[in-house]
Amino acid sequence: xxxxxxxxxxxxxxxxxxxxxxxxxxxxxxxxxxxxxxxxxxxxxxxxxxxxxxxxxxxxxxxxxxxxxxxxxxxxxxxxxxxxxxxxxxxxxxxxxxxxxxxxxxxxxxxxxxxxxxxxxxxxxxxxxxxxxxxxxxxxxxxxxxxxxxxxxxxxxxxxxxxxxxxxxxxxxxxxxxxxxxxxxxxxxxxxxxxxxxxxxxxxxxxxxxxxxxxx
Amino acid sequence: xxxxxxxxxxxxxxxxxxxxxxxxxxxxxxxxxxxxxxxxxxxxxxxxxxxxxxxxxxxxxxxxxxxxxxxxxxxxxxxxxxxxxxxxxxxxxxxxxxxxxxxxxxxxxxxxxxxxxxxxxxxxxxxxxxxxxxxxxxxxxxxxxxxxxxxxxxxxxxxxxxxxxxxxxxxxxxxxxxxxxxxxxxxxxxxxxxxxxxxxxxxxxxxxxxxxxxxxxxxxxxxxxxxxxxxxxxxxxxxxxxxxxxxxxxxxxxxxxxxxxxxxxxxxxxxxxxxxxxxxxxxxxxxxxxxxxxxxxxxxxxxxxxxxxxxxxxxxxxxxxxxxxxxxxxxxxxxxxxxxxxxxxxxxxxxxxxxxxxxxxxxxxxxxxxxxxxxxxxxxxx
Numbered sequence: 001x002x003x004x005x006x007x008x009x010x011x012x013x014x015x016x017x018x019x020x021x022x023x024x025x026x027x028x029x030x031x032x033x034x035x036x037x038x039x040x041x042x043x044x045x046x047x048x049x050x051x052x053x054x055x056x057x058x059x060x061x062x063x064x065x066x067x068x069x070x071x072x073x074x075x076x077x078x079x080x081x082x083x084x085x086x087x088x089x090x091x092x093x094x095x096x097x098x099x100x101x102x103x104x105x106x107x108x109x110x111x112x113x114x115x116x117x118x119x120x121x122x123x124x125x126x127x128x129x130x131x132x133x134x135x136x137x138x139x140x141x142x143x144x145x146x147x148x149x150x151x152x153x154x155x156x157x158x159x160x161x162x163x164x165x166x167x168x169x170x171x172x173x174x175x176x177x178x179x180x181x182x183x184x185x186x187x188x189x190x191x192x193x194x195x196x197x198x199x200x201x202x203x204x205x206x207x208x209x210x211x212x213x214x215x216x
Numbered sequence: 217x218x219x220x221x222x223x224x225x226x227x228x229x230x231x232x233x234x235x236x237x238x239x240x241x242x243x244x245x246x247x248x249x250x251x252x253x254x255x256x257x258x259x260x261x262x263x264x265x266x267x268x269x270x271x272x273x274x275x276x277x278x279x280x281x282x283x284x285x286x287x288x289x290x291x292x293x294x295x296x297x298x299x300x301x302x303x304x305x306x307x308x309x310x311x312x313x314x315x316x317x318x319x320x321x322x323x324x325x326x327x328x329x330x331x332x333x334x335x336x337x338x339x340x341x342x343x344x345x346x347x348x349x350x351x352x353x354x355x356x357x358x359x360x361x362x363x364x365x366x367x368x369x370x371x372x373x374x375x376x377x378x379x380x381x382x383x384x385x386x387x388x389x390x391x392x393x394x395x396x397x398x399x400x401x402x403x404x405x406x407x408x409x410x411x412x413x414x415x416x417x418x419x420x421x422x423x424x425x426x427x428x429x430x431x432x433x434x435x436x437x438x439x440x441x442x443x444x445x446x447x448x449x450x451x452x453x454x455x456x457x458x459x460x461x462x463x464x465x466x467x468x469x470x471x472x473x474x475x476x477x478x479x480x481x482x483x484x485x486x487x488x489x490x491x492x493x494x495x496x497x498x499x500x501x502x503x504x505x506x507x508x509x510x511x512x513x514x515x516x517x518x519x520x521x522x523x524x525x526x527x528x529x530x531x532x533x534x535x536x537x538x539x540x541x542x543x544x545x546x547x548x549x550x551x552x553x554x555x556x557x558x559x560x561x562x563x564x565x566x567x568x569x570x571x572x573x574x575x576x577x578x579x580x581x582x583x584x585x586x587x588x589x590x591x592x593x594x595x596x597x598x
Contacts, residue, residue, distance in 0.1 A: 112305035115268055115378070116319050116368075117294030126318075130309045205309035211354035 008184065015161035015188060018079060018154070019147045022086030023140060030091050031136060034098025035124070044099065051092040059085060059150050063157045082151065082159035089150055090143035097139025101132030134204045141196035148189045152181070162188065217408060218244040218267065218376065223276035225262050225432075236262045238432040239276070244425075247406040251419040254429035255455070260412050263429070264378050267410060268294045280376065295319055298377040298407075300369035302362075302385045306353040312338075312364050313349045319372045337367040342397060359390035366398060370405075377409045383418065395421060416456060420444070420463055428452055441467060445584040461581050465544040470561050473544065473580050474570040481506055482515065484528035491527045492520040504560065505531050509567040511560040537562045540569065544577055551577075 037044040057065075062085050067076045075081065105128050113123045155163025165181025168174070225237040237259045244250045252260035265271045267278060269290050278285045285293055298319075306315050313334045320330045335345040341363040353361055362383060369377055383391045383398075395418065402409070413419050419426050420440040428436045428443065436448040444464045447453040456463065480500040482491050484507035495503055495517055502516040505527055513531035523530055535554040538547060538561040550559060551574055561569040 108301065108305050109307060111270065112299070112301055112307070115270055115294060115299035115301070117291045117322055118318075119291055122322070127307055127309070207307075207309045207311070207352035207354065210352045211308050214354050 011160065011162050011164055012184065012188060015148070015151055015163075015185075016192075018082055018151050018159060018161055019086065019144060019192075022083045022090060022147055022151075023144055025083070026087045026090035026094060026143065027140065029087070030094030030139075031098050033091075034095040034136075035102055037095070037099055038102045048092075048096060048099065051095050054088050055092045059089075059153050060156070062088070063154070067157075077158045079159045081157055082154035085154065086147045086150060090147060093139045093142040093146070094136075095139075097142075098132065098136050101135035101139075102128050104135070105131050130205050131208070134200055134208070137196065137200040137203055141193065141200060144196055145189050145193050148185060148192060152185045217246045217281055218410065219277075219279045219282075220263070221277040221279070223263065223266065223278060224274050225259075225266060225271060226274045235432050237266070240429075240432075240434045241276075242427055242434060242437045244408055244410055246408050248424040249402065249409040249411055249422055250425045250427055251423035252410060252412045252427050252429060253416065253419040253423075253455075254414070254435075256414065257431070258429035259432040260414075260427075260429045261380060263427075264380055264410055264412050268297050268299060268378055295322055295372065296374055296376070298369035298372070298374040300365050300377060300379040300382045302365070302381060306361055306364060306368070308353055311350050311352055312343075312356070315353065315364060316368045316371050318368065323372055333371065334367075337370060340370075340401065341367045343367075357390075358386050359394055362386055362394055363397075366394075366401075370407075375408060377407050379409060379411045381412050381414070384413075384415075391418075398422075416463070417466075420467060428455065430455075441584075461585070462545055462548075464581065464584050465548060465577065468544045468580065469540065470538050470542045470544065470547060470572055471540040473572055473576040474540070474561055475572070475576065476570040478504065478571045480504060482527055483507065484512060484531075485526050488520045488523040488525055488527050488530060491515065492517060495520075502558070503527075504558070504571065506568050511537070511562065511568045514558070534560055537566070538572060544572075544580070547572055548574075548577055 033047060037047050063081055066081045066084060070076045070081050070084075109127055109131075110123065113127045118126065151159070151161050152163035152166060155161055155167045162181055162184045165184065166178050167181075169177030169179075169181060220243070221241050223237055223240045224235070227234045227236055240259070240263065252263055254260045262271060266273055267280075267285070269285060273286070280288075280293075280297075288296075307318075310318075313331070316334045316337055317330045320333060325333070334349065338345040338348060343360060343363055348356070348360070348364075353364065356364065362385075365382060369379070383394055386394060399422065411422055413422070420443075423440055425437060426440055426443050427434055430451050436443060436452050438446075441464070443452065444456055444460045444467070447456055447460075453460070479498065480495070480503045482494070482503040482505045484505055486494075491503060495501075502514050504514050505512050507528060511534065512528060513533040515527055515530055515532065519530045519532065520527070535556065536550060536559070538550075538559050540561055540563075542561075547559060551557065557574040558571050560571055563569050
């Protein structure tokens with residue numbers, strides 16, 4: 001592994017890149033969708049149910065399903081289907097957390113905001129989103145860690161990333177290689193989890209932090 | 217001025233329909249506090265929420281300064297009406313200053329004017345601006361948070377305030393204090409206020425008028441005195457409570473019953489025998505001894521018998537003195553506590569102002585209820 005440090009760095013970078021890109025795409029889809037279903041409760045169970053079903057499809061099966069469709073555009077293998085799959089898998093934690101977070105804003109605050117004459121956009125921007133942000137970021141954190149694992153499997157459709165070690169190790173019956181791939185993926189997951197936790201803390205409004213500290 | 221005209225609100229439709237308000241009409245006069253009072257689910261909060269269109273009218277009209285609220289832009293309407301709710305309505309992610317600044321900011325005031333106004337309001341509500349401006353709501357006590365809530369409602373200097381059980385979540389001692397502060401503020405500001413409460417004591421204290429609701433109907437709309445002394449029906453009488461005579465006393469002050477020129481006055485230098493004769497002749501059971509305009513105590517026949525010399529030597533001092541503003545409820549309580557039937561009122565410098573006797577108090581209570589027997593008979597069922 002030490003001999004291959006350049007390759008390790010490259011594959012790690014590739015891995016992060018796939019996961020990061022998928023989150024960058026998934027967030028602007030999932031968060032507004034999550035907010036939207038708090039405004040139109042009648043769709044909430046259907047949207048969350050749909051995202052749940054997506055989650056139950058095994059990743060290998062999903063890659064297989066996408067293969068014939070994307071092949072039409074000559075993109076059946078490689079990074080494109082990997083990123084699409086990760087975006088789909090991210091939806092459940094992102095939508096669910098956004099939905100829960102917005103719904104958990106105390107009704108008295110929403111009432112106060114309405115009663116003082118904030119329109120629905122101001123209400124979202126000044127009250128609901130700031131209060132919901134920590135939980136929304138927690139959803140992104142779940143999605144990121146989960147996607148690091150799934151991205152390892154995406155090596156089978158040629159997406160690259162650290163999954164390459166695992167895949168090649170299995171093919172060559174080379175346990176040390178499998179192990180080093182698995183360890184690297186785990187380390188990456190732990191680091192990303194830590195970074196997201198820090199982000200979660202950073203975006204928590206100051207007043208809420210004070211409140212939590214005093215509640216203890 | 218806010219006018220409610222045949223206001224009806226029905227929640228839900230068809231078989232699930234619930235009538236929350238049924239044909240309610242009354243007017244809140246300019247510059248007055250009207251307390252919406254009643255048990256939970258009586259429609260008082262709904263009435264308030266209809267006023268700033270947090271709920272939508274089913275039938276009827278609400279007008280503010282002769283302008284129908286349905287003809288106004290809903291956001292403008294709400295920005296025009298100050299809205300104060302329990303302390304939990306402060307935004308925890310905003311500082312105290314930002315919380316207060318919400319409506320001025322929505323109205324697009326410039327920054328300097330907003331911050332000046334915030335400091336002015338903090339001082340008005342007895343919060344030191346330097347200390348509290350940049351704190352967060354979680355760092356303040358319940359009473360302080362509620363002061364901020366009031367300041368926030370007053371921020372854009374609205375003519376009308378809607379207050380939804382604003383002091384409901386505060387402990388009794390702080391509540392008393394913040395109510396007093398608020399009344400003092402109102403005496404200066406003269407806002408038109410709709411004030412929801414479920415607490416009869418608060419209603420009597422705060423209200424110029426009380427609108428008493430029950431199951432969606434306005435049962436009685438009157439001043440606190442009339443509600444207490446002439447309850448319209450059994451519901452009102454029950455709601456007001458069996459101790460309403462005491463509550464009436466809570467509304468009345470020493471100045472309402474004071475006897476400024478009592479006849480049984482003695483001077484400190486009067487001789488005991490003379491004094492005794494005076495009391496016997498006039499048939500007084502006791503005399504109040506005054507020296508240099510100050511009441512020093514009282515004497516009765518028993519204390520003076522077989523004595524000679526100036527009465528000041530035999531005086532039994534009063535346990536305490538009343539002020540003109542002392543409520544009769546407190547006076548009665550003092551009388552019971554100290555076993556006295558007469559107490560003296562004094563001015564700020566301790567000079568004698570008059571007496572209040574147990575009989576005087578009994579008389580005003582009796583007078584208050586004199587016409588009750590009649591009004592109970594021609595009671596109209598709503």
